[in-house]
Amino acid sequence: MGVLEGAVIYANLLTLLAIGLTLTYITTSVPNFAQGSFAIFSSYIAYVIYKLFNFSPYFSIPFAVLFGGFIGVITYLLVLKPLIKREASILILMIATLAWDLILLGMIGIFSESLSKYFGAYISRFIFPYYLDFKIAGIQGIFFSSTFAIVLSLGFLMFLLYKTKFGIAMRASMENPSLAEIMGINVETTRLFSWFLSGAFAGLAGALLPFKQEIVQATGQIIIVSIFAASIVGGLSSIYGAIFGGYLVGLSESLITFWLSKIFGTSVLVYSKAVSLAILVITLLLIPGGLVTIKWRRYIWRSRH
Amino acid sequence: MAFEALISSILLWFGIYSILSLSLNVEYGYGGIPNFGKALAVLVGAFTAGAIVNRILIAMYSIEGATITQRSGFMKSTVDSIIASNPAYGIGLLTLTLLLAGVVGAVIGALYILPSAKLESDYLAITLLAIAEIMFMIAYYNTDLIGGYYGAPVPDVLAFIPGEMREWAFVALILFMTLVTYLFLERTLNSPYGRLLRAMREDPVALQFSGKDIMWIRIKTLAFSSAIASMAGVLYSFYAGNVVGVVNLFARVNWTFFPFLMVLLGGMSNNRGVLAGVLSFVVIWRLLDGYKHEIAELLNLPFDVNWLQYIIFGTLMIAILYYKPEGILREKPIETEPIKELKTKHSEKV
Numbered sequence: 001m002g003v004l005e006g007a008v009i010y011a012n013l014l015t016l017l018a019i020g021l022t023l024t025y026i027t028t029s030v031p032n033f034a035q036g037s038f039a040i041f042s043s044y045i046a047y048v049i050y051k052l053f054n055f056s057p058y059f060s061i062p063f064a065v066l067f068g069g070f071i072g073v074i075t076y077l078l079v080l081k082p083l084i085k086r087e088a089s090i091l092i093l094m095i096a097t098l099a100w101d102l103i104l105l106g107m108i109g110i111f112s113e114s115l116s117k118y119f120g121a122y123i124s125r126f127i128f129p130y131y132l133d134f135k136i137a138g139i140q141g142i143f144f145s146s147t148f149a150i151v152l153s154l155g156f157l158m159f160l161l162y163k164t165k166f167g168i169a170m171r172a173s174m175e176n177p178s179l180a181e182i183m184g185i186n187v188e189t190t191r192l193f194s195w196f197l198s199g200a201f202a203g204l205a206g207a208l209l210p211f212k213q214e215i216v217q218a219t220g221q222i223i224i225v226s227i228f229a230a231s232i233v234g235g236l237s238s239i240y241g242a243i244f245g246g247y248l249v250g251l252s253e254s255l256i257t258f259w260l261s262k263i264f265g266t267s268v269l270v271y272s273k274a275v276s277l278a279i280l281v282i283t284l285l286l287i288p289g290g291l292v293t294i295k296w297r298r299y300i301w302r303s304r305h
Numbered sequence: 306m307a308f309e310a311l312i313s314s315i316l317l318w319f320g321i322y323s324i325l326s327l328s329l330n331v332e333y334g335y336g337g338i339p340n341f342g343k344a345l346a347v348l349v350g351a352f353t354a355g356a357i358v359n360r361i362l363i364a365m366y367s368i369e370g371a372t373i374t375q376r377s378g379f380m381k382s383t384v385d386s387i388i389a390s391n392p393a394y395g396i397g398l399l400t401l402t403l404l405l406a407g408v409v410g411a412v413i414g415a416l417y418i419l420p421s422a423k424l425e426s427d428y429l430a431i432t433l434l435a436i437a438e439i440m441f442m443i444a445y446y447n448t449d450l451i452g453g454y455y456g457a458p459v460p461d462v463l464a465f466i467p468g469e470m471r472e473w474a475f476v477a478l479i480l481f482m483t484l485v486t487y488l489f490l491e492r493t494l495n496s497p498y499g500r501l502l503r504a505m506r507e508d509p510v511a512l513q514f515s516g517k518d519i520m521w522i523r524i525k526t527l528a529f530s531s532a533i534a535s536m537a538g539v540l541y542s543f544y545a546g547n548v549v550g551v552v553n554l555f556a557r558v559n560w561t562f563f564p565f566l567m568v569l570l571g572g573m574s575n576n577r578g579v580l581a582g583v584l585s586f587v588v589i590w591r592l593l594d595g596y597k598h599e600i601a602e603l604l605n606l607p608f609d610v611n612w613l614q615y616i617i618f619g620t621l622m623i624a625i626l627y628y629k630p631e632g633i634l635r636e637k638p639i640e641t642e643p644i645k646e647l648k649t650k651h652s653e654k655v
Contacts, residue, residue, distance in 0.1 A: 031427050082627055090427050091339050092626055095569070098562060099622035106615030113608035221557065225438055228431055270446040277439045284432045285420055 003258050005143050009212050011250025012146040015243055016153060016205040017223070018230035020198035022242035024072075025231070026174045027194040029090060030080060033097040035227050036220030037104035038075075038199050042068040042206030043215045044112055047126050051119060057128045058145065061207045068203020069196040075100060076195040101220070108217050124217060128210040142211035149204055154243070157197070161239075170194065225273055226253060229280035235290025244291060249276045311595045313472050318587045320479035321541050324486050325560070326567045326579050328533040331490065333565070334574035335499060336526050337506025338421065339430035342437025344560035346531040347551055348444060349413050350538020353406040355457040355548035356450060358398070362460070373449060377457040381546075388464040399462040399543065406539045407532040414531025415524045422520050437561070444552050456549025459542050475544050482540060486533060491576055499639045502526065503574065558615075566622050572632025581633045590614070 021035045045067045046060035053059065079100045083093055112124045134141035161167040172180040173190045181187050209215065230249040234241025257272040287294060325347065332338045355377070363380045370376035388395035420432045444451055451457055466474045493499070501522060504512045509519050542548045551560070563586070571582020593600070597610035606613070625632070638644070 031431060079623055086627070086630075088626065088630070091430060092630070094339075094341075094427055094430060095565060096623055096626055099566075099619040099626075101619075102558065102562065102615045102622075103619035106612040106619065109612030109615070110608045113612070117607040218554070222554075225435065228435070232428075232431065271442065274439050274442050277435045277442075280435050281420070281432055281439075284424060284428055288424055288428055 003254065005139065006212065007251050007254035007258075009142055009146045010254055011247045012150045013205045013209055013212065014226055014230050014250035014253075015150055015246025016201045017227045018234070018242040018246040018249075019153070019157070019239060020072075020201040020205075021227050021231045022234075022236060022239055023194050023201075024076075024198045025236050026239075027170075027191045028076070028080060028084070030093045030097060031228070031236070032075070032198070033094065033224060034075060034101040034104055034220075035198070035202055036222070036224035037101050037108065038068050038071050038202035038220075039206035039209060039223070040215060040217070040220035041071060041104060041108050041111075042203035043210055043219075044108060044123075045203075046207040047123060047128075047210065047215075048115055050128075051121075051123070057132055057207070057210070061204065064207035065200045065203040068206060069200035071104070072195040072197070072199020072202070073192060075199070076192055101224075105217065105221065108220070112217060125214060126210060127214045133211055140211070142208060146208050146212075149208060153201055153204065157239070166190075166193075222273065225280075226250070226276045229276040232280055233283045233290060235292035238290065238292045241290045241292040248291075249279055252276070252279065310472075311591060313476050314595070315587055315591045316476045317472075317479055317544065318591060319584055320476070320483040321537050321544075322564065322567060322587060323483045323580055323583045324537040324540070325534055326564045326571070326583050327486055327490050327576060328530040328537070329564045330568050330574065330576060330579045331494065331502070331530040331533075332526060334568055334579070335494060335502035335506065336523070337502075338418070338523060338526065339426070340433055340527075341430040341561060342417070342433035342435075343534065343564055344556040345417060345437035345440055346410055346414060346534035347538035347541070347560045348437075348440060348556070349410045349531065350406045350535035350540075351542045351548040351551035352444065352451055352538075353409050353535065354402050354459045354539050354542040355452060355552075357405065357409070358402045359457060359459060372452075372455070374452040374455040374457050377452065377459070381458040381460050384460040385464040388460065388462065390465070392465040395460075395462040395465055398460060402462075402539050402543075403536050406535040410532040410535030411528040413535075414527040414529075417531070418523050418527040421523055434557075434561075438557070441552070441554075441556050445554060451548055451552060453552070454549075456547045456552065458547050461546055462543050479540055479544070482536070486536075487576060487580065490533075494576065495640045497641060500641070503639070506574075562622075563618070566618060566625075568632075569622070569625050569630075570632055572634040572636065574636045575632070575634045578632050578634030585633070586618075589617070593617070 017035055017039060020038075021032055024030065024032050042064040046057060046064040049060040049063050050057045075097075079096050080093060083096055088096075109124075116123050130140060136144060159167075161171055169180065169185045170190045170193065172183065173185055173187045177187050180190075209219075213219075226249060230245040231242050232245065233248055234243070234245025253272050253276045256275050257269055260268045260271075283290065325343070328346070329340065329343055332340045332343075356373075359373070359377045359380065362384055363376050366380060366383050368376050368379045368383065370379055384398075388398070417433070417436060420436075421429050424432055445453055447453055448455055461471075463471055463474050463478070494502070501512075501517065505517075505519060505522055513519055538551055542551060567582040567586045568579055569582070570586060571580065572578025593610060593614050600606070600610050600613075601608075640648075
């Protein structure tokens with residue numbers, strides 16, 4: 001896998017995850033620390049289904065997507081909704097998602113180790129080897145499938161938000177929940193649906209991620225920092241921001257560390273996550289609203305005069 | 306697991322986590338600062354012991370070796386044998402490391418909270434978490450700094466105590482430090498400073514209107530509480546004999562999430578409550594850990610009990626947030642000297 005190719009695949013998947021995080025942040029205003037575990041749990045589901053049917057791993061995608069959506073819905077109904085009803089502060093909600101992430105980690109561990117016993121094989125740590133993937137013109141299929149996945153998901157999301165009545169209701173409840181409620185929109189339904197979508201996107205990313213990197217139980221805990229970086233760099237309250245940030249962070253995490261490794265040697269490669277975290281901290285300090293809040297027009301206007 | 310070992314491990318962890326949770330209580334319980342990177346202060350403690358003091362000792366005895374891990378190992382055997390015959394050396398080393406960790410912790414804590422000048426609430430929490438994660442990542446992957454994933458042995462400051470007594474000596478030492486921390490914090494927080502912190506938590510804007518510099522309070526508070534938390538890091542590193550217990554990838558759970566759980570369980574902004582929270586947590590945690598093989602055998606579990614532990618503590622946290630957000634013990638009014646006087650006068654009248 002070429003460096004650029006790998007970087008694009010990673011950026012595609014990261015963008016999918018960042019869109020999910022942003023979506024629930026907009027509707028529920030909770031930064032969800034469990035987003036990474038949503039994806040990794042779905043990866044394990046995808047792997048188990050692949051093991052059971054011994055068919056192409058692509059066959060497990062629909063299951064992983066549904067499973068991801070299912071966890072998303074459960075997260076909202078079981079963990080967040082009761083707390084929101086009690087008017088818990090945003091910090092309390094954040095702590096709750098951290099706790100939920102820990103619960104999911106425990107479940108992933110139990111699930112993977114129990115199934116290892118069942119299959120009589122070690123499945124706690126796995127990867128989809130390259131020969132399971134198709135190839136077009138010498139490029140691994142995951143490059144195309146991940147690009148296709150992001151295009152499809154974005155197309156679906158845009159169609160939903162801008163072309164359907166439910167989408168209008170969703171946008172209205174994102175913009176101003178109380179006003180939307182007065183206009184007869186059921187804000188609860190739109191919130192629930194956003195959690196389903198967020199989980200489903202994470203499930204899709206999770207089903208494809210094993211083609212790119214090895215999955216272990218704690219991968220979700222590691223990847224979550226990149227997801228946060230991606231969402232925040234673009235602006236936590238904008239879907240476009242998530243797309244922009246996902247590619248920026250995803251590409252720079254792989255490419256910057258690659259270039260640095262050429263200068264300083266391969267020992268820098270392990271710091272790839274530090275790159276995204278550094279981007280995150282710098283963005284928060286300089287432009288807390290994210291890149292989408294910069295008024296680019298102002299700079300264009302200045303340069304003309 | 307022997308019963309004695311279980312008791313000593315409960316007491317030991319009660320001490321370490323009490324110091325850490327009490328310091329988190331100053332920041333989060335009293336001051337309302339969402340320090341989601343609490344683990345960083347513990348890392349500073351381990352860093353002081355493993356990277357700074359170790360290097361000083363290595364230079365003092367001009368020890369040669371290929372890596373910091375190896376050099377520290379050689380140094381440890383030299384220093385341990387000196388401490389074995391000279392208790393004052395060990396106590397001196399411990400005191401020196403604690404003081405140094407206090408200073409380094411205060412400086413790092415003060416710098417670390419600077420982002421709060423521009424950010425608050427969830428954004429601040431994410432930033433602090435990210436800063437701590439970066440530091441842990443560097444400390445873990447860079448094996449030249451503090452040994453990374455190989456760890457770095459640190460001297461046994463209680464080497465003069467015979468083997469079987471060492472565990473209990475450490476327990477006594479740590480519990481003594483816990484008591485000192487508790488009394489010190491009770492005194493510090495039952496003062497106008499404690500009230501200032503609570504005011505900052507409840508309404509920072511109103512506090513600014515009464516002429517207080519919020520940023521300065523935050524810097525002072527974080528310097529103060531991080532200094533305490535780094536001492537917990539030093540104590541744990543010395544107990545474990547290696548910094549590897551702090552410098553690992555589970556830091557976010559062990560050194561940030563668990564202290565938050567204990568503070569919320571015990572009762573925010575109530576030091577006695579926090580101690581109760583720590584004790585309840587540590588007892589459950591150590592029992593589960595101590596009897597994990599027995600539990601797995603008994604229930605015929607096909608997996609490691611550690612995973613179950615995560616589920617239990619995660620659920621416990623959510624349950625507290627939902628059913629008992631005020632914790633075991635409620636917040637109490639701050640008892641400054643004038644208020645105490647008023648109270649005694651009042652009771653005399655009655």
